[in-house]
Amino acid sequence: MAFGLEAISPVEVSLNSPRVEYFDVEASREGIQLHNVLMKEVRDEASKRVLQQQVRAAANFNKKVKVKQFLVGDLVLRESAASQPTITGKFKALWEGPYQVTGVIAPGTYRVSMLDRIPLKNAWNTIHLKKFYQ
Known part of the structure; x- marks a missing residue:
């Protein structure tokens, strides 16, 4: 037609x-x-x-998603593949840190800083962070 x-x-x-x-x-x-x-x-x-x-x-x-929430002041590790995707290799570290959570932008999105209070410029999603235990 x-x-x-x-x-x-x-x-x-x-x-x-x-x-x-x-x-x-x-x-x-x-x-x-x-x-x-x-x-x-x-x-x-x-x-x-x-x-x-x-x-x-x-x-x-x-139903498969694991909810991770951090509070301001929590210590976290950051996924190194998310922060430096060009660095590859068998022996590279998988996680960087520890960092301190300094702010919550939205549920699941956080501002983090180094332990000496120098803030990182990017906000980070919970999929790239995990809790640091001392």
């Missing part, structure tokens, strides 16, 4: 095929309108199913 009309080959037009002879313009328009209405319903149902699947996937993901 192109531009709301069904395509007809030149051979069908010249030989008067049954499709051309018995073609009814009104029936064709009604069929196209019905098709459009049904297609809208199909799309609505599909969008509902997609939304339900997204909700299920989010719930499945969220």
